[in-house]
Amino acid sequence: MLISAAQTPADLAAMVDQRVAGLPLEQVLGWAEFCGLRIAVDPGVFVPRRRTEFLVHQAAALARQAGSTAGQGRAVVVDLCCGSGAVGAALITALDLVELHVVDLDPAAVRCARRNVAAADGQVYEGDLYEPLPISLRGRVDVLVANAPYVPTEAVGLMPPEARIHEPRLALDGGVDGLDVLRRVIAPAPLWLAPGGSLLVETSERQASRLVEIVARSGLVPRVVGSDELSATVVIATRPVFESGPVG
Numbered sequence: 001m002l003i004s005a006a007q008t009p010a011d012l013a014a015m016v017d018q019r020v021a022g023l024p025l026e027q028v029l030g031w032a033e034f035c036g037l038r039i040a041v042d043p044g045v046f047v048p049r050r051r052t053e054f055l056v057h058q059a060a061a062l063a064r065q066a067g068s069t070a071g072q073g074r075a076v077v078v079d080l081c082c083g084s085g086a087v088g089a090a091l092i093t094a095l096d097l098v099e100l101h102v103v104d105l106d107p108a109a110v111r112c113a114r115r116n117v118a119a120a121d122g123q124v125y126e127g128d129l130y131e132p133l134p135i136s137l138r139g140r141v142d143v144l145v146a147n148a149p150y151v152p153t154e155a156v157g158l159m160p161p162e163a164r165i166h167e168p169r170l171a172l173d174g175g176v177d178g179l180d181v182l183r184r185v186i187a188p189a190p191l192w193l194a195p196g197g198s199l200l201v202e203t204s205e206r207q208a209s210r211l212v213e214i215v216a217r218s219g220l221v222p223r224v225v226g227s228d229e230l231s232a233t234v235v236i237a238t239r240p241v242f243e244s245g246p247v248g
Contacts, residue, residue, distance in 0.1 A: 005029050024162045035090035040115045044108050046171035047163075048086035052147055054232035055202050056087055058225060059145050060094040062198050062236075066142035067097060074099060078137065078192070080129050080146040080185060081105075083171060085113030085122070087145055092120040101125065103132055106168055130188055141192045144199040146185045150207060152178040178207055179214070186211075186218050186237065193220075193239040200236050211235045 002019065006012035018028045026032035026047045032039045034048045035056055041047055063075040074097040079088045082102035092100055100122035104110050110126040118124055125132035151172050156164055163172060174181055182201055189199045199220065203211055208224045212235060215222035220237035 001025070001029060022161050023166055027166065032084070032086070034086045035093070037086075037089055037093060039084050039086045039089060040112050041084050042108060042112055044166070044168060045106070045112050046083040046109065046167050048084060051227070051230040051232035052087065052202060053090070054227040054230045055145060055147060055200055055234050056090045056094070058234055058236065059087070059143050059200050060091055062200070063091065063095055063098060063143045066194075066197065067095070075142040076137065076140050076194070077101070077143045077145070078133065078141050079103070080144070081148040081171075081181070082113050082117075082124075083109045083147070085109075085116035085124070087147060088113070088122050089116045089120070091145075092117065092122060101133060101137065103127060103129065105129075106170060109168075109171075129184060130192065133192075138192055140194050142194055142197045144189060144193060144197065145201075146182070146199070147202045148174070148181040148185055150174040150178045150182060150203050152176060177210070178204070179210060182211060183214060186214055186220070189237065190219050190239055195239055196241045198236050198238045200234055203233050203235055205233045208233050208235055 002015045006015055015028050024047050026041045027043045032041045032048050035053050063077055067075040076099045077091055079102040082104045085102055088100050088102040102113055102117055103125045105128050114124045149172050151174055153173050156173050212222040215237040220239055222237050224235055226233045
């Protein structure tokens with residue numbers, strides 16, 4: 001792969017040196033394969049994982065259902081903690097009609113996301129979770145995805161050096177129990193989701209039961225889906241179509 005990517009012998013030598021030094025192959029090449037696409041990935045940007053393809057498949061199915069229910073075929077999708085924009089790019093490819101908005105806090109990731117998503121009319125924002133999103137999206141989002149960091153702080157040091165050295169800490173470290181960022185994603189989600197809309201978050205199998213409790217307390221209806229083949233676990237949280245008002 002390095003040989004095919006190098007333009008000159010000098011380029012190849014430099015790329016081999018980078019790889020030997022531990023730089024992730026995808027960052028050396030400048031792209032990662034994800035859902036059959038080539039996703040631009042710059043040095044220092046989180047590399048999309050194969051297991052996250054399961055999140056894409058689940059989100060695409062819900063977006064198609066939402067578009068069909070709406071009768072216009074155009075689902076509103078928001079991707080928080082988008083990184084390179086891989087999930088958003090894959091969803092644009094998988095769906096015929098979609099209004100896509102992606103957000104990340106890391107300027108380097110936002111630059112990658114613009115290359116991967118903006119060309120297909122996706123909107124890219126730099127900021128913290130919901131903060132940069134247009135207020136007009138509140139109550140309109142059919143599918144909200146978040147591949148947020150969920151590695152417990154003490155476990156980050158046990159990750160392969162490719163990740164812990166060459167990927168941003170903010171894309172990995174989820175706090176003491178790994179769920180700090182996901183709590184901040186879940187709590188406001190009911191304000192942004194359309195009735196019947198769903199939030200999908202990637203997590204570990206061990207953390208899923210705790211997330212289900214957090215989701216239920218937020219007023220959303222949780223369920224857990226997984227893929228043994230991809231070692232992937234996703235918690236889906238759906239806003240009820242009919243909600244009861246305040247008691248008393």
